Amino acid sequence: MKGTIVNAAAVFVGSGIGLALKQGIPEKYHNTIMQGMALAVGVIGLQMALKTENILVVILGLAMGAVIGEALNIDHYLNKLGERLSLKLGKQSGGGQSSIGRGFVTASLIYCIGAMSVVGSIQDGLTGDTSTLYAKSLLDGITAIVFASTMGIGVMFSSISVLLYQGLITLLAGFLSAVLSDNVIKEMTATGGILIVGVSILMLELKKIRLANLLPAIPAAAVIAYFWPPM
Template structure:
């Protein structure tokens, strides 16, 4: 768990630095920086989405995830969580939820999070997560300086997500093979593109309601590979 703990601490540290810098930045600068971050997030999502090779698995995962998200009103519940957090720390609840969802997904989805957690659990080698921690910590500074304190709370799902994979590393190693990780990364990349659209105010996409797609893509990709469902 060493790598995951360091990763969570790095996000918290970066967020605290970003929040302290936010006070001295004008709104015009924040808006311009946020647009730049939006473009960068769009690029990250596009690169990740190209990792996948099984389009049908990704489409089905997004469809099933969207249905579950709408049924369980995940987006609404995340907004309520943001409002609850806001009552504790002050500010705008919507902004807290937006920052929380945006950075949580960016930090959790991707090969480094999965592979690093597995390596940490099986080989006690946290090097990959250490490298990820540096990237996440630096990006948290910029995210928090424009989006606020919600970024800090993304350290919690990162800790739970990567920590769970680390603790179950010997079990999930066979399931989360490179092929499955690629489909997971691609699906997450498409969700991150949706986040970029929201940041750039191109189109409001309910990313929260699409989050269950991450859960569906793992078994679908695994069985697609195992039974040569190409």
């Protein structure tokens, strides 16, 4: 869980720096920083996607994952969960959606409900490869500075969400490492890489993508790769 611990620490420290910038970061810097981070995320996704040894497995996995995700309507329920948490935290803090509740929910959703979070945690648990989570830590730390400077201390609390959510995925993946072959791991990584490219597209606001509904593509690709030996 080293990658997850570093990630949570990066969010915590980044938030602390952001809180110190009480006047906030000017909008023009905010936009350019976020665009730069989006481009870096896209490169990370492409590097992972190119690891596939059978693109047909990835394509089928994405198709099956999309069907499953849309049937379960994962994206809708995650958004509803975020709204309910924000309202609940706002009421507990007194009156409406407080900056604490809004900051916590917004940052938690951004840092946890994403392809890099899932794929990186799986990699860490399966192979001990923390490179994706380390890259995510740097990205999250930088964005935490921006978010905390405008949304307050709630962003810092999201580091707890990162620790619990990604830690659980890492532990579960660790239990499965004994039954997953290198071929299966490669195709899972490649499929996750494509989803991470989707994260980049969302960050750049080029296209609205229901990425949460595509998350089942990762286990779907694993199942297909298990029964489809490398070419």
